[in-house]
Amino acid sequence: MSSLVRSRSPRWLLWLAAAVLAAATAAALxxxxxxxxxxxxxxxxxxxxxxxxxxxxxxxxxxxxxxxxxxxxxxxxxxxxxxxxxxxxxxxxxxxxxxxxxxxxxxxxGRQATRRITLVEGWNVRQVLQAVRAAEFLHDDLPAGDDPVALARHLGLSAEHAEGQFFPDTYVYPKRSPASGVLRQAARVMAERLAQAWAQRQPDLPLRSPQEALILASLIEKETGLEADRARIAAVFVNRLRLGMRLQTDPAVIYGLGDTFDGNLRRRDLLTDTPYNTYTRAGLPPTPIAMPGWASLLAAVQPARTRELYFVARGDGSSAFSHTLEEHNRAVRRYQLGRP
CATH class of the missing domain: 3.30.1490.480 (Endolytic murein transglycosylase)
Structure with a gap:
């Protein structure tokens, strides 16, 4: 009789087992x-x-x-x-x-909450900074103002001037990310794409470095958004560089005017000398004037095989190209002045 009593489990152990089972069930729920x-x-x-x-x-x-x-x-x-x-x-x-x-x-x-920011082809540094500073949940750790030199120094870019150094694309970032991280990523992508384009360059180009190709691509980007015209516009600029002719591209002049440009390019503006005035100075501008996309990068290193030296906007987004000044003047009268 006593051995049977000893073999029975104490009641408190049963209660403990029940409590453990209940706790496990509650935890699972x-x-x-x-x-x-x-x-x-x-x-x-x-x-x-x-x-x-x-x-x-x-x-x-x-x-x-x-x-x-x-x-x-x-x-x-x-x-x-x-x-x-x-x-x-x-x-x-x-x-x-x-x-x-x-x-x-x-x-x-590490499945963090993310946001997106899009940098658009043709934007300059000021527009990039406006977009970055307006982006949702992106911490602004950039230098005050929009000085491209200070920005390049802050980001540790190889170029001394930040203009054109960011590749236009959509970038995903975790909430509360520093803005400098997004721009460094865009700069790395631009460096990669520029290297890819430079590796595909034609052998006889009058361009001495990838940075010169980037500058030329930025001019192409600002001159046209039409895919079919990019390579021909690149050819006009390349042909002029080979001959020592001034590029005479209005977007560069406008960039050099900075805040003084009121939206109306006047003759006196074309005569006002700045480092970016391609009417008063030969060769390429000292820096890019905007962010070029891939199509413009490729056009800069693979221009069309043509001897055209002039182009003028038709007013519908396309350009009329000419070999001679006489042909060009006729195109200007027709498309710019509305004369036969």
């Missing part, structure tokens, strides 16, 4: 149940995990951001999962339906 968001948090809880935070601090940050659950539970889940130390710093957006399990997977995989 909690891990897969959507976390409640506090009403003031809106549709999205914005969480910023800083580098160096402990697992406990991360749990506190999430709760303080607007997740309505005990931080102790999150802390315990992160620790017991064995993945707490793999959580990556960064910016995260938590939306309705996120569970403790999916939350941890998001944090460990």
């Amino acid at each position: 909690w891990l897969n149940r959507p976390l409640p968001l506090r009403p003031h948090s809106g549709a999205v809880v914005d969480v910023w995990i800083q580098p160096g935070q402990t697992v406990g601090q991360i749990a506190d940050t999430i709760v303080q951001a607007g997740v309505d659950t005990p931080a102790l539970w999150l802390h315990a889940w992160f620790r017991l999962s064995g993945q707490g130390r793999r959580i990556q710093a960064g910016s995260y957006e938590l939306t309705a339906g996120v569970t403790p399990r999916s939350l941890l997977e998001m944090l460990v995989s």
Whole structure:
């Protein structure tokens, strides 16, 4: 009789087993149940995990951001999962339906909240900076103003002048990223694409370096948006460079006028000497005047095989090309002055 009594499990062990089972069941339910968001948090809880935070601090940050659950539970889940130390710093957006399990997977995989910014072909540095400073959740860590030299120095560019050094494209960045990071990425892409174009250059070009090709591409970019005309415009500029003729391109003159340009290019502007006035100075301008796209980069190094020396806008986005000044003057009268 006494041996049977000793073989029975004490009642407290049964209660303990039941409690453990209940806790395990509750934990399993909690891990897969959507976390409640506090009403003031809106549709999205914005969480910023800083580098160096402990697992406990991360749990506190999430709760303080607007997740309505005990931080102790999150802390315990992160620790017991064995993945707490793999959580990556960064910016995260938590939306309705996120569970403790999916939350941890998001944090460990580093699936950060991102935004996009598009840099447009033909923009100059001032326009790039305006777009960057207006971008959502992009931290402005750039020098004040829009000085291209100061910007190039701040970003550590190989070029001394930032104009034209960014490739026009759409860039994705995590929320709260520094603006300098986006521009450094755009500069790396431009360097890569410029190197690709330079490697495909015609052997007899009057261009001494990839940077000169970039300058020429920026002129082409500003002169036309028509794909069919780019190579011919490039040919006109290249032919003029070979002959020592001045390029006489209005966009460069306008760039050199800076803030004084009021939208109306006058004869006196063409006679006012600046480093960018291609009517008063021979050769290429000292820097690009805008961001060229890939098509303009390729046109600069692969101009059309033609001896044309002139072109004028027709008014419909295309250009009329001429071999001689006489032909050009006729085209100007027809398309610019409206005379037969």
